[in-house]
Amino acid sequence: MADKCPSNSTAEKPIRCKAAICRNPGEALVIEEIEVAPPKAWEVRIKVLCTSLCHTDVTFWKLNSGPVSFFPRIFGHEAVGVVESVGEHVEEVKEGDIVLPVFHPDCGECRDCKSSKSNICCRFCNKLYNGMPRDGSSRFKDMKGEVLHHFLSVSSFAEYTVLDITNVVKISREIPVDKACLLSCGVATGLGAAWKVADVEEGSTVAIFGLGAVGLAVAEGARLRGASKIIGVDLNPEKFEAGKKFGVTDFINPASCIEKPVSQVIQQMTDGGADYCFECIGLASLMQDAFYSSRPGWGKTVILGVEMHGTPVSISPYEIALGRSIMGSMFGGVKSKSDIPILVKKYLDRELNLDGFISHEMSFEDINKAFDLLIHGRSLRCIIWMHEQ
């Protein structure tokens, strides 16, 4: 175990650093000094290099009640970091490695992780929404000693964070960290949904509800598979221009569909319904619209959006009997440890357009501006640099 001897001065000690804390739902984050405990067994402490904001952060930030609403909390789950130190039993990564924290665990040992059919690790997925380490206790406290909750097992809005080894993927040093950051959640989710969950094939028709980073990554995946028509549906008309770079061929603004519903417009544009529909917004009514836009006989609808209000989806059994299917997906069916290195390679081989997803960059102090931009639909992904460049 000689290689486990800490070679840096911080290992095995708490680290004082800055974090953006959310004290109450919907309130601006406040940058404060916190203490980050050393990693316990099976854990890795990383220095976060950059992070970005995904809409799931916003959904949980607003959530003011229910079993998954915890405050004070450190949000953030799309990031890249460098390993600062590792706990007992961690062999997979070592100090200095560049890693992607991933909210979705991959233990590699359970029935699901061993199956090619699932990425829902049955050992660790149950801790997903409280986001705490596997022993249930927090590694963060503020300067008054108050415990701060983790988020989605990542909590990247802090200069240092502690991750379970099942939530860590070692990546190549060749990929620029801001591009890699996108693969930590949103872009990997959209690509995975197109390739692994829907398995879009050449010549097919695709309808995507919501052209944020997740929806545009679905478009990029469908474009690379040779889809013949990729219809984007978004309330923000500017998203059509943005979408064209990712293969979006047609656009519908639901606000201008006065005479007939969006699903009917899509059915007409696709000669009976799209082969593949994706909901990338997080509203039950749009999940229904996506389903009704799919073709009877074989249309497949993939739900990626995290429903913002917990509203259930209502679909007529008769419409399902017509041969359409609807399914959900966490992290686009991506198996973190094996699939992310493949996505990194595709970027390095210039097969994947990642650069186009970065619409803004800013420093950590300005993190609340990144929230404003995403909430008002003005950004795709905003890279937040944690330390001075």
Ligand SMILES: NC(=O)c1ccc[n+]([C@@H]2O[C@H](COP(=O)([O-])OP(=O)(O)OC[C@H]3O[C@@H](n4cnc5c(N)ncnc54)[C@H](O)[C@@H]3O)[C@@H](O)[C@H]2O)c1
């Ligand atoms: N399943 C997963 O593993 C997973 C992973 C990442 C994100 N998500 C979820 O995916 C969704 C999209 O995330 P994102 O980061 O791309 O979000 P985003 O905010 O960047 O994009 C959402 C898009 O939807 C559009 N929109 C909002 N309301 C609309 C409406 N009523 N009709 C039409 N368009 C509307 C917005 O203009 C915006 O372009 C969120 O629900 C997020 O929580 C799920």
Ligand SMILES: [Zn+2]
């Ligand atoms: Zn597992």
Ligand SMILES: [Zn+2]
């Ligand atoms: Zn996310």
